[in-house]
Amino acid sequence: MFQIRPAVPEDYYSVKECLGQHQKELVLTPKMGIMVADENGFAGLGMYRVGSEGAELLEVITVNEQDQELAFFIGKAVLNKLDLLGVEQVFCQNGSLEDLLKKLGFGQEGQGKWRLSLKGYFTTPCHKKQ
DSSP, X not given: OOEEEEOOGGGXXXXXXXXXXXXXXXXXXXXXXXXXXXXXXXXXXXXXXXXXXXXXXXXXXXXXXXXXXXXHHXXXXXXXXXXXXXXXXXXXXXXXXXXXXXXXXXXXXXXTEEEEEOTTTTTSSSOOOO
């Protein structure tokens, strides 16, 4: 069974290593958040940044790149965290996440731009994709 939780300092080596394997760097900022998935060890991560106009979903990466189910659960956990923080709008410009964004209910807003409203996202019995 896996667990998805906010990253703690002890996770940063695994996060940095995972990002490095995908040719990405870990650049921490004060408004950045990281969620990690554990399943008998480090299994994946989700990264986001909170700003004045909402939040940006930056990355969702799984160690086993074929594990789309875990990617979906990480994405949902990030959205839940943002909802609990009071964020109403989430956007994403990471084209490599397109399939996941569609599954999470994001709507395409323009070339490479995706947006999701969290208003009612977790309180509506059957969330309709926008």
